[in-house]
Amino acid sequence: MPELRKDPILGRWVIISTERAARPKDFKIQAPAPQRGTCPFCPGNESMTPPEILAYRPPGSPPDTPGWTLRVIPNKFPALRIEGNLDRSGIGVYDRMNGVGAHEVIIETPRHDLNLSQASESTIRDVLWSYRERLVDLKKDPRLRYTLIFKNHGEAAGASLEHSHSQIIALPIIPQTVALELYGCKNFFDYHDRCIFCDILEQELEQESRIIENRPATAAFTPYASRFPFEVWIMPRKHLCGYEDATALDLEDLARTFSAVLRRLEKVLGSHPYNLIMHTAAFDDRYPQTCDYYHWHFEIMPTLTRVAGFEWGTGFFINPVLPEEAARYLREVSL
């Protein structure tokens, strides 16, 4: 059973998950990628994964067989386990809890070599829709307080399988980065009576220098204090706290923005690894007015620089590219 442990100084939780435990000498930075024929995410290999939770497939076609266009499965090596109680306890100054939670994989396409940047807008829309479906479902579990949807693309960004996929981890606690974000948003709202994300977006649309895409329902820009070169945020133009509040029309527009951003990044940077995360409102009733002050958004972080001692020691990032310059490159490229 994985275990959650809390650092008593920073209040930061870690997941100690020894499922894939190895002897020290086995630690390899680079894991070999599985051959195409044995990719567990390819059609025909459905039996290599746990039974599907959700799939987009022709009406009447049986689960866990080919024919699907998108498939959601439990992670075979989960960082957290869905079974069991939270079982919280203290050990002297330390706190721990059972590693209860969900860890799922969204196989975004049956095609082994199709990257999201080359996928059609309708494929991307389906991926975005599956995020929403899983969020709505996971929200029903009273043990869970937060769900992070994320994607690691490329080995340097932490992807262990090449076949295009996203991941979902639902947690029994609000993670620190999200708590800090909620705190910052609430502070701003308490003083200004406005959502800080809405204010940021308004300023960005007025200044224009960091805008990359501007559509009826969504906009994309390089954030003013970008941590990473070519970091891009995508968010709804209207105030929406929870991703599950997005309508089919919103996601249609989002898919267009998404596709354009990924294609622009690829045109400018070439094939490159990246991490993508989605931040949405917490499930937790300890954040009662969250819908007043929170605003869901995506963050795309190309893996072009190395995170090293300085970043670990300070939480500071050194970014060698001006966000305005990155935005200009991304805007000026022709699609």
Place this chain on the structure above:
Amino acid sequence: MPELRKDPILGRWVIISTERAARPKDFKIQAPAPQRGTCPFCPGNESMTPPEILAYRPPGSPPDTPGWTLRVIPNKFPALRIEGNLDRSGIGVYDRMNGVGAHEVIIETPRHDLNLSQASESTIRDVLWSYRERLVDLKKDPRLRYTLIFKNHGEAAGASLEHSHSQIIALPIIPQTVALELYGCKNFFDYHDRCIFCDILEQELEQESRIIENRPATAAFTPYASRFPFEVWIMPRKHLCGYEDATALDLEDLARTFSAVLRRLEKVLGSHPYNLIMHTAAFDDRYPQTCDYYHWHFEIMPTLTRVAGFEWGTGFFINPVLPEEAARYLREVSL
């Protein structure tokens, strides 16, 4: 001039430093290492670096010439610049400030291929002593509020030069990770009237399962909530808030602990990349009682796993190795 920018939601600062600006296509994850003959850190190549700030060399030998055993120089490509005023300003919801600060390099040894894990205890002691000297000096600059000393070893850990070196970055603000640590320590002290690091150390020495080294003045252990496999913390056994308060005797003992920990890690993991950071008390008078509640320490983080979307989105870490198991491996290896 580099620029400091603040994320208005998280209150997190970034350094936008375009000194080494490149066109997007130039971004390479792996920079080629310079050849030994042209290593700017090797004796004989002193003219390839800016003039030295400090050096341990025979009495009477002129600066910036061979003969030194340790050399501190300004970074040739600094993330921050020592000249100028802070020049703070706001742009709508955003805050910025000039990138004023110090960025120095400590060349730990004249030998190109000597790693700190193979260095003698006296070499390590000199490195630790140079940290102290630089801290005492940088503390005099009233514009600076915090100094981070860190080391990136190996390319995967972000080192761009092979020749063994540490780095120093002095900042005009307290970085977020340090502020959170100070806040956690102060909270604990306000309630318990004790230093949390002292309590942690007492519990670790009593439990023994995570202890690796235990000497008269210093101890080393794998922290209960280790973020990374084989993460190790080293700290003084007596309560000391600022690293510059360490005596020559303290650093003698620390050098022994340090050397043993690095050798143990290398025996267990083989040659491996790692990041090392040192956290000490802030210079800032906004933290008046910091010496009551803060406690300097080193954190060593082997680079064995990849940081990916989940970590960026949550601040959570997934660690596949039990800290007790890591400590056992490190303890049981024979030196």
